[in-house]
Amino acid sequence: MIPRALIGAAFLGLTTTAAVDCQLSPRQTDNLVLLGKVWGFTKYHHPAITNGNLDWDAPLLRVIPSVLAAKSQPAATTIISNWLGELGSPAVCNPCASVPESLAIQPDVAWINDERALGHALSSQLVAIYKNRSANNIQRYVTLVSGVGNPDFVNENAYANTPLPDSALRLLALYRFWNIISYWYPYRDLIKENWDNVLREFVPQVYGAADSTSYRLVMMRLIARIEDGHANLWSAMDVRPPAGTYYVPVQSRFVEGKAVVSGFVDSVGPAAGLRIGDVIVAIDGARVDSLVKAWLPYYGASNQPARLRQIAAQLTRGDAGPVTLTVERNGSITDVKATRVAVGGAGFMSMLTHDLGGATFQLLAPDVAYLKLSSVSGQGVNDYLKAAAGTKVLVIDIRNYPKSFVVFGLGSHLISQSTPFARFTYGQLSNPGAFAWTEPVDLKPASPTYDGKVVILVDESSQSQSEYTTMAFRSAPGALVVGSTTAGADGNVSPVPLPGGLNAMITGIGVFYPDRRPTQRIGIVPDLVVRPTIAGIREGRDEVLEAGVSRALQRPFRLSR
Numbered sequence: 001m002i003p004r005a006l007i008g009a010a011f012l013g014l015t016t017t018a019a020v021d022c023q024l025s026p027r028q029t030d031n032l033v034l035l036g037k038v039w040g041f042t043k044y045h046h047p048a049i050t051n052g053n054l055d056w057d058a059p060l061l062r063v064i065p066s067v068l069a070a071k072s073q074p075a076a077t078t079i080i081s082n083w084l085g086e087l088g089s090p091a092v093c094n095p096c097a098s099v100p101e102s103l104a105i106q107p108d109v110a111w112i113n114d115e116r117a118l119g120h121a122l123s124s125q126l127v128a129i130y131k132n133r134s135a136n137n138i139q140r141y142v143t144l145v146s147g148v149g150n151p152d153f154v155n156e157n158a159y160a161n162t163p164l165p166d167s168a169l170r171l172l173a174l175y176r177f178w179n180i181i182s183y184w185y186p187y188r189d190l191i192k193e194n195w196d197n198v199l200r201e202f203v204p205q206v207y208g209a210a211d212s213t214s215y216r217l218v219m220m221r222l223i224a225r226i227e228d229g230h231a232n233l234w235s236a237m238d239v240r241p242p243a244g245t246y247y248v249p250v251q252s253r254f255v256e257g258k259a260v261v262s263g264f265v266d267s268v269g270p271a272a273g274l275r276i277g278d279v280i281v282a283i284d285g286a287r288v289d290s291l292v293k294a295w296l297p298y299y300g301a302s303n304q305p306a307r308l309r310q311i312a313a314q315l316t317r318g319d320a321g322p323v324t325l326t327v328e329r330n331g332s333i334t335d336v337k338a339t340r341v342a343v344g345g346a347g348f349m350s351m352l353t354h355d356l357g358g359a360t361f362q363l364l365a366p367d368v369a370y371l372k373l374s375s376v377s378g379q380g381v382n383d384y385l386k387a388a389a390g391t392k393v394l395v396i397d398i399r400n401y402p403k404s405f406v407v408f409g410l411g412s413h414l415i416s417q418s419t420p421f422a423r424f425t426y427g428q429l430s431n432p433g434a435f436a437w438t439e440p441v442d443l444k445p446a447s448p449t450y451d452g453k454v455v456i457l458v459d460e461s462s463q464s465q466s467e468y469t470t471m472a473f474r475s476a477p478g479a480l481v482v483g484s485t486t487a488g489a490d491g492n493v494s495p496v497p498l499p500g501g502l503n504a505m506i507t508g509i510g511v512f513y514p515d516r517r518p519t520q521r522i523g524i525v526p527d528l529v530v531r532p533t534i535a536g537i538r539e540g541r542d543e544v545l546e547a548g549v550s551r552a553l554q555r556p557f558r559l560s561r
Contacts, residue, residue, distance in 0.1 A: 040179025107433030149426030150508025160501030229489025277538030302488035374400035414476035425510030463487035482548035486523035
């Protein structure tokens with residue numbers, strides 16, 4: 001048995017200089033929350049900003065000390081109102097923006113009418129700004145990417161020369177991200193928490209971050225709260241626990257709720273002393289379940305399977321050299337002395353995919369063709385189809401990220417008539433916070449058409465383009481999606497520059513089925529749910545593939561190795 005000793009923050013791979021809330025009073029916190037909301041609303045609605053070249057960061061940085069020093073909430077409201085008045089009254093709009101009907105998401109701006117919270121003067125100013133927002137579809141800090149519609153956050157200063165921004169710039173980082181989510185995030189309506197409360201929670205944490213690592217960790221936790229698999233502090237992943245840059249060269253994944261060795265990384269993997277199917281119970285005495293619990297807040301993901309997929313890939317990370325892994329093997333607990341080594345990019349990517357080894361296209365049996373998208377070539381589609389001709393089943397393995405975009409190049413050969421498979425939502429520059437629907441996207445048929453059954457394999461490693469590809473291919477007549485729920489993060493991404501030279505990212509457009517059923521967080525729901533088992537991994541089986549082919553052939557199929 002492994003003792004459940006107390007585990008310190010450093011032992012868990014977390015920094016020991018974690019952010020400590022500075023001594024902001026509740027009043028100061030509330031006043032800073034109000035300032036952040038007013039600043040963001042004005043940034044995206046006041047024509048003096050949206051139509052011009054005004055740097056709206058600088059006025060914020062100047063007013064923060066006055067708001068902090070306010071002796072009461074009414075005093076802070078007056079300070080903010082006077083500060084806002086320096087912009088002048090908005091010019092009367094001509095033409096004025098109006099909110100269209102049949103939106104996917106309506107703007108959430110009712111709070112500007114709350115005179116009890118804002119006072120008459122400030123509320124009146126915000127209402128006047130909203131009524132006189134321009135219909136010219138111009139934003140100083142946002143454009144929409146041509147042909148796609150996801151937001152491009154232009155003209156945002158990343159303040160790259162300040163690795164640890166001062167407290168005011170750290171608040172700016174919080175305000176910038178929080179307001180981008182409020183006005184430009186297509187899945188804002190899926191955030192489970194009250195987004196105002198999240199702002200209130202993070203104001204003292206961000207303001208009181210003690211050093212650059214603490215600041216990054218706080219921002220990482222904030223970004224993770226929107227639960228979007230695309231969203232993270234991608235420029236600072238080195239601070240995400242566990243600390244270190246070396247790995248035990250094995251693949252691991254969570255199976256039946258346990259961290260299981262599912263493969264080896266390159267030829268050095270077997271030398272680690274672990275066996276396929278070993279359940280990792282502890283690392284240097286720290287129980288895996290305790291580590292996972294401590295790390296979860298730093299892992300942004302759309303659902304729990306995707307979050308555990310990320311943790312599994314990082315599970316053995318740490319400093320170079322020896323490490324003791326406690327494993328359960330055939331009912332017994334044993335310690336394995338392994339060594340962390342450098343793992344190259346190809347080796348690390350193998351930790352995130354669950355497809356078959358070997359060639360991109362394979363004949364698994366005379367009547368079963370297999371194509372994995374992790375190494376697919378768009379130029380090779382005709383060759384794949386020619387090789388698959390005459391088979392009864394084509395297995396398309398998307399338990400990976402496609403190397404080439406083959407949605408239309410391959411998908412057009414799986415259908416015989418024009419078939420809609422997706423539609424999108426996108427933001428509106430004249431109505432920040434509003435998201436409109438597009439028309440459905442169609443697959444158009446092309447020759448030759450594959451005449452057999454199409455089986456599509458997915459799991460938690462299927463994300464973004466993988467999910468969009470699955471949506472297209474499952475529109476083939478009789479197509480069967482097999483596996484488990486995917487990562488639930490689909491849509492073109494939008495980078496978000498943040499003070500300190502940091503770069504975050506969010507999903508920028510909404511992706512839905514033609515009938516407007518959602519995919520975000522839910523992922524692609526399989527027609528046939530099959531998950532690997534620890535016993536199957538120990539036997540070297542691909543239970544997901546075998547189940548899919550068996551269903552398509554209407555007879556048992558076992559993969560030969």
